Amino acid sequence: MPLVRNPILPGFNADPSILRVGSDYYIATSTFEWYPGVQIHHSKDLANWELVVRPLTRRSQIDLRGEPDSCGVWAPCLTHDGDKFWLVYTDVKRKDGSFKDTHNYIVTAPAIEGPWSDPIYANSSGFDPSLFHDEDGRKWFVNMTWDHRARPNAFSGIALQEFDPIKRKLVGPRKIIFHGTDLGLVEGPHLYKRSGWYYLLTAEGGTGYDHAATLARSKSLWGPYELHPQKHIISSKDTPFAALQRAGHADIVETPDGKTYLVHLAGRPIGQNRRCVLGRETAIQEAYWGDDDWLYVKNGPVPSLEVDVPGIRNEDAYWGEKRYTFKDGLDKDFQWLRTPEPERIFGIQDGKLVLTGRESIGSWFEQSLVARRQTHFSFDAETVIDFLPEDERQFAGLTLYYCRYNFFYLVVTSHSDGQRELQIMRSEASWPEGKLTDRGSSAHVASLPAEGKVKLAASIRGSQLQFSYAIVADNGEQEELKRFGPVLDASIVSDECGGHQAHGSFTGSFVGMACSDLNGTEKKATFDYFLYRPAHDETDRYTI
Missing domain, CATH: 2.60.120.200 (Jelly Rolls)
Incomplete structure (x- = not known):
């Protein structure tokens, strides 16, 4: 297959959530204080991406007036349950200091272009929510939780609770299913199920140069979750001269022919001060499932600058x-x-x-x-x-x-x-x-x-x-x-x-x-x- 050079979404395109529906791929990324909220790009080949919609377009969905810089819409998660698209996101009203005001919502649409619904309020206990559609039809809401008492690391773990689409609210018990590793700052959870295992992919280490994506698994949805043999499946934290830095906050997708890819955020610093003027961008890595039923990034965990994907990028358009x-x-x-x-x-x-x-x-x-x-x-x-x-x-x-x-x-x-x-x-x-x-x-x-x-x-x-x-x-x-x-x-x-x-x-x-x-x-x-x-x-x- 041809090589594509990372990032696949250059410039400010952070916290990617990837989804395939049939032969169509979609990536949703954060927009923070910029309006309309959430960017969704579309591709047929994982190489060429086009912005198709920003679904949060009206006051009933999002109003960011008065919100500080880098607040607003954080870490959207885009999924499809076989019937319609689901998008969950956080509206952050305050982030600095001991307290965080983070309100999590869910919107849906019959097609990616919309119409996108008014939001369902979920909770405000933390940020970076995702929605997992289990094989039995039940839906599970996953987000990090924030404990303002536990400074300096108030990231208190990943919480799981059932979402009832009929009652349009979270129901049943809420439980912390994963506390993260010694790297700390666990957030950005995504749940998957494969070969009888539940896999939990999280982001750790903050958004700077210690950023990483951590994988764990369990036979039970509620855990306990054991760590991946490598602990962090993608990270540049130990390779300061790698072209792609700040690698983490990832999501997984499979192609129709069974190949596996991982998208993640990354930054490309310039100058001796290592400043990322293009912000946090979206990159892609080829991955594979080992004989031990663990996911590995090809040539990882350090991200590769060039990756085999099905398509060839149109450089003239870029x-x-x-x-x-x-x-x-x-x-x-x-x-x-x-x-x-x-x-x-x-x-x-x-x-x-x-x-x-x-x-x-x-x-x-x-x-x-x-x-x-x-x-x-x-x-x-x-x-x-x-x-x-x-x-x-x-x-x-x-x-x-x-x-x-x-x-x-x-x-x-x-x-x-x-x-x-x-x-x-x-x-x-x-x-x-x-x-x-x-x-x-x-x-x-x-x-x-x-x-x-x-x-x-x-x-x-x-x-x-x-x-x-x-x-x-x-x-x-x-x-x-x-x-x-x-x-x-x-x-x-x-x-x-x-x-x-x-x-x-x-x-x-x-x-x-x-x-x-x-x-x-x-x-x-x-x-x-x-x-x-x-x-x-x-x-x-x-x-x-």
């Missing part, structure tokens, strides 16, 4: 330039932050994207920011903006964004005297020694004509970011792009710099358009198009 126009609406590559009321932050008018200025780019409630994932280490992005700010509290433009603590923002704004100007805004974390200037947040300012369009551009090459701009004449003619500001450290926009404690930042870099009006007057900015052009950087050994 490396192709994407020019987004808005005449048919917002492309599915784009998401926004938190709100189930997108009509309050953007709309389409005359084939252009119009953003309505709301709160600051760092808001946890309502901000006008529409962006797509960064999926390449090196790329160019550009847009043309028409925006007439009245003062310094109105600004709009092009952003490279991770969270409120980590972003770069090239904006058209105005000085307090009314002069329209160009600025680079940056989060405090990205400033050397955290210093700001007397002009608010940027030492680099350029005067702009009082009106008219401006082209804004960003060039990212690994850890280096360079902004540029050009004036656009009324007849559409454009000046050549001029570099603006210094070369910036793009690696800041990464999990490792997300403003949280270890194992606390979970998303990835986005690039897109934003508009802010701190006056509350809903000033609008119009964007003609958005361009994303991957770049082959010969010096970057991490490119796919």
